[in-house]
Amino acid sequence: MKFDLHTHHERCGHALGTIRDYIEAGIRHGLTVIGISDHSPYFASDVDREQPGIAMAKSEFSRYVEEVLKLKQEYSGKIDVLLGVESDFFPEHAALYRTMYEQYPFDYIIGSVHLSGGVSIFNKKRWNGLTDKQKIEQKELYYDLIQQSARSGIFQILGHIDAMRGFYPAFADIPTEAVDRTLAIIAEQDIAIEINTSGKTKDCGGWYPHDAVLERAHHFGVRVTFGSDAHKPERVGDDWELVRARLKEIGFKEWVYFKQKERQIVPL
Template sequence: MKFDLHTHHDRCGHAEGTIRDYIDSAVAQGLQVIGISDHSPYFAEPEEQPWPGIAMAKSEFARYVSEVLKLKEEYRGRIEVLLGVESDFFPEHIDTYAKIYEQYPFDYVIGSVHKSDGISIFNKNRWKHMKDAEKLRQKELYYDLIRQSAQSGLFQILGHIDAMKAYYPEFSGIQTAAIEETLRIIGQNKMAIEINTSGKMKDCGGWYPANDILERAHHYGVSVTFGSDAHVPGRVGDEFEEVKRLLKSIGYKEWVFFRQKQRIAVEL
């Protein structure tokens, strides 16, 4: 069974193509399940759309849900379309996001940390002139946020859990016990992490998370799922089979997707 739970579309302002384009791409590539999971609006901000090139406007959210649900019915029998969303995690605003999400029939919510210490994790300049002690502190702050997201109860999946390395590959070499503790907490809370193949598009190359993190995740009983994080339709399902082979080599027997927030196990 082939599935992809992490896809975007043009509403977020930095992806190409419509939701239908991503579903059609999934059908063409033989997927049985496609999840639509565009970036949630910044619900805690006073503006309608404070950063148009990053996330959709608040007024678009209900229309987004309606469009996915309509397409779910239209494609029934050809491919299963799942309603998801990629949610930013801001611990101080968790209740605001939870109250909004509970109004809609999401199959799953991906929790992703995109900002740490108030700065985008993809900001290439954050590491300039930074001493080693501060680099360590920044990494530990980032993983503290991921631990909090795992304990929040809002998410089924945690997105790209080492994506801070995207434009700073040296991030992976910063040694800290924070990763081990984070994986332990994720396992305790029965969360799934995604293998996200979009890292290949960044300076770091490869996938999120790195293989050594996946090996430790397996040790802690962390469930895994697949997400291309496609921002163009042609990347739907990108490197699915390669990820599957890697997981088997690590010792995983299954991976999961979510329907109506219920975990569905798929044999590798």
């Protein structure tokens, strides 16, 4: 069976198309399961829509859930539509986010770190003028946040765990044991990481995480899932067969998706 758990739509302000467009694309691409997982609002903000080009408004969140649940019913028997969300992780606001999500029947929640040290992980300038030691510190700060997100108990999936290399490919070569420590914690918490194929659209030119991290994930027994991170309908399911083949080469025997927060195991 073929699935894709990471898709967006126009509510977030930087994706194209409606939720229905992504579901129809999933059907065209032969998916059995499609997860809708748009960016969560900034729940701790004093304004309704913080960062309009990044995430949906707080006032849109319940409407988002309602639309996905309605489409889930409409497409029943054609494709299994899952209710997800890609959540930012801010340690200081974790309790608030947990409370918000408990109000809705999510099939899964993806936890993604997009800000580290108060700066976007995709900001190329954050690396300018840093010494080698400072680069290590930045990488370890990022992975500390991912470790905290793994231990938070909020998420079933962690999103794009090396996306900081998206516009700074040299990130992968910064030497630190933080990646192994993080993977060990993720395995201990028994949650999944996604193979996110949107990295191919960035300067790094490959999936998140890259092969070296996937090989270490396999070593630690980390479970894996698939997400295209599609921001336009034509990317739904992008590289699914290639990812499946690569995982088998690395030694994985299965991958997973989540329904009603229960893990569903799919043989590779």
